[in-house]
Amino acid sequence: MAAPRSGNKDRMAWFKMDAGRFNTDTAGYSLRQSGAYSQLMNLYWIMGNCLPADESGIMRRVGAVVPEDIEVVREVMREFFPPDADGKHRHALLDQQLTDVQIKSAQASAAAKSKSSKLKQPPAPDADTEDF
Numbered sequence: 001m002a003a004p005r006s007g008n009k010d011r012m013a014w015f016k017m018d019a020g021r022f023n024t025d026t027a028g029y030s031l032r033q034s035g036a037y038s039q040l041m042n043l044y045w046i047m048g049n050c051l052p053a054d055e056s057g058i059m060r061r062v063g064a065v066v067p068e069d070i071e072v073v074r075e076v077m078r079e080f081f082p083p084d085a086d087g088k089h090r091h092a093l094l095d096q097q098l099t100d101v102q103i104k105s106a107q108a109s110a111a112a113k114s115k116s117s118k119l120k121q122p123p124a125p126d127a128d129t130e131d132f
Contacts, residue, residue: 015045015097025080032069036062036076044081044091049098051077053087 026034039062044051051058055074059065064073081089 015041015094021093030072032072033076036064036069036073037080039063040073040076040081041091041094044089044094049091049095051081051089053083053089058089 022038026037029037040051040058043058043061058077059070059073062073064070077089081091084090
């Protein structure tokens, strides 16, 4: 699921969407509940892997404006986004994905820096031409 690009290059623009896992997690859910879960996952990722404690802001951002939608979002949040000690709502699967992405990104960055530094080193002098 892609998020709109912003000027923040550090923000992760996408996350893996495992359709089988999503369907398993939402089995028995109504279309409204599945949609709320999808919207909350997108918002969670866009917000930097955390839903704020401010419920009214969450509701506004996911488009829950009528009482029925607000209650559906609350139900989904209780099941998939439990609050932490600071009252911010967490999602274990997306948190793990972010950790995995950060590890891979750090490894790729280190490999690129290593390769770049090797390319920037001056060539070793040729043993045959050192005396000239």
